[in-house]
Amino acid sequence: MGLFGRLRSALGDRLKSLLPGRALDEALLTELEETLLSADVGVKATEALLGDLRRAALDGKAKDAGAVPGLLRQALLRRLGPASAAPLTRAATAPTVWMVAGVNGCGKTTSIAKLARLETAAGRKVVLGAADTFRAAASEQLALWASRIGCDIVKHAQGADPGAVAFDACQAARARGMDLLILDTAGRLHTDRNLLAEIQKVQRVAGKAVPGAPHETLLVLDATAGQNALAQAKAFREGLNVTGIILTKLDGTAKGGILLAIREALGLPVRYVGVGEGMEDLEAFDPAAFVEALLGPGG
Numbered sequence: 001m002g003l004f005g006r007l008r009s010a011l012g013d014r015l016k017s018l019l020p021g022r023a024l025d026e027a028l029l030t031e032l033e034e035t036l037l038s039a040d041v042g043v044k045a046t047e048a049l050l051g052d053l054r055r056a057a058l059d060g061k062a063k064d065a066g067a068v069p070g071l072l073r074q075a076l077l078r079r080l081g082p083a084s085a086a087p088l089t090r091a092a093t094a095p096t097v098w099m100v101a102g103v104n105g106c107g108k109t110t111s112i113a114k115l116a117r118l119e120t121a122a123g124r125k126v127v128l129g130a131a132d133t134f135r136a137a138a139s140e141q142l143a144l145w146a147s148r149i150g151c152d153i154v155k156h157a158q159g160a161d162p163g164a165v166a167f168d169a170c171q172a173a174r175a176r177g178m179d180l181l182i183l184d185t186a187g188r189l190h191t192d193r194n195l196l197a198e199i200q201k202v203q204r205v206a207g208k209a210v211p212g213a214p215h216e217t218l219l220v221l222d223a224t225a226g227q228n229a230l231a232q233a234k235a236f237r238e239g240l241n242v243t244g245i246i247l248t249k250l251d252g253t254a255k256g257g258i259l260l261a262i263r264e265a266l267g268l269p270v271r272y273v274g275v276g277e278g279m280e281d282l283e284a285f286d287p288a289a290f291v292e293a294l295l296g297p298g299g
């Protein structure tokens with residue numbers, strides 16, 4: 001059923017009760033503004049969407065509230081853009097290296113497992129690098145996933161230097177003729193400078209070991225964190241060259257609007273969305289399906 005079915009959108013329901021029989025006037029726009037903000041769309045994206053609606057009303061393209069869902073759909077699709085659906089970057093010559101970062105518990109390790117399963121199913125040789133050496137059970141958690149998926153793993157003892165793990169994993173990926181290495185990293189507060197320096201080192205080491213690596217640096221954000229996810233993204237971006245977002249736990253929130261806030265405030269593409277705890281619960285982000293789910297069927 002996927003994203004479509006699992007995003008129980010509060011926004012879609014709210015629009016259905018708000019719009020019927022209304023004129024498209026300032027009073028309605030104000031209520032729409034509140035509705036969008038409460039769906040986590042964020043200030044910047046909300047302003048942009050309201051601007052689109054206002055222009056359509058002034059141009060005479062929309063006479064009453066009945067036009068709002070259609071206009072919103074167009075505006076959302078335009079803003080989410082086709083770039084969001086682009087595939088992740090791969091190296092011209094294997095191995096490709098992707099690294100994953102994010103705050104504690106946002107879903108990094110689970111998302112890596114889900115990605116590895118997709119890639120393995122597509123016939124690629126995948127190795128996971130357990131550069132989360134901080135938490136005692138972290139590399140065991142990753143190793144468990146690797147054995148379930150049937151892919152390789154490189155790990156060191158707890159407390160080892162994450163940079164050293166990244167280096168070994170890169171070497172192993174080359175030596176074993178792997179197509180893809182995915183590096184897991186320890187969860188860290190986005191406000192902790194020392195921990196950001198540590199993950200910068202992982203990024204640097206990967207680049208020295210494999211030309212052009214990491215080919216993607218994916219920031220994992222938990223959709224249930226709401227607007228705090230935006231603050232996290234801004235801070236990570238200052239220290240790391242983040243290339244895209246994996247938005248997890250979209251099944252656990254009725255506020256999918258955060259996806260727009262990310263796109264509008266950061267300009268970063270959302271590449272994948274997590275819609276559950278299972279290995280299959282990851283989907284390449286499809287703007288059209290997302291807008292459909294957000295506005296509700298026929299919305």
Ligand SMILES: Nc1nc2c(ncn2[C@@H]2O[C@H](COP(=O)(O)OP(=O)(O)OP(=O)(O)O)[C@@H](O)[C@H]2O)c(=O)[nH]1
Nearest residue numbers: 104105106107108109110187248249274275276277
């Ligand atoms: N509902 C739901 N739960 C998820 C999703 N992704 C991850 N989780 C759950 O979130 C919890 C944390 O996931 P992890 O993958 O361990 O998170 P992490 O970022 O690696 O955590 P640390 O390594 O401790 O920083 C687990 O219970 C996962 O099952 C998702 O898309 N939906």
Ligand SMILES: [Mg+2]
Nearest residue numbers: 108109132138
């Ligand atoms: Mg983890």
